[in-house]
Amino acid sequence: FWHKGCLKCTVCGMTLNIKNVKGYEKMPYCHAHYPHMKPTVICDNPEMQRIRLLTDIQSNAKYHEDFNKSKGKFTVVTDDPVLARAKEQQRNVSQIDYTGKRKDSSSQLLSH
Structure with missing residues (x-):
């Protein structure tokens, strides 16, 4: 079993x-x-098993080498509509928390 x-x-x-x-x-x-x-x-x-093992080891070593080269670097992501909307919402929430008021689309402060 x-x-x-x-x-x-x-x-x-x-x-x-x-x-x-x-x-x-x-x-x-x-x-x-x-x-x-x-x-x-x-x-x-046995020879094919050894070759497969060595191939896996080499592949893993190449992956780690590439990873270590790119570590600490970043890829710039351009703003897409979803990200821009999320940023704007976060700014609005932050503004409300700070002032107790919110801005409408015409940039006038409204109290709630």
Whole structure:
């Protein structure tokens, strides 16, 4: 018996469920990695596993290198109508809190 979150393919680690699990020698496999006595579309020998691991490591290293280069920099976002409206509302709320009065569209102070 397996916990729901622990049922993973022995080869690739894909999470499995009762509909897609295949057992072989009491171990769970996905359909693609289920041991067959005939050639399959997946070439997964120790050399290919090593190459996949090295590729993942290199990809992760490149991601972290790019992240560290861009850390501390920012991308300027231009004002869009939604952001402009939100800024205006915040200014109005701030003005009301400060003076107890609000401005209408003609810039006249109104008391409420």
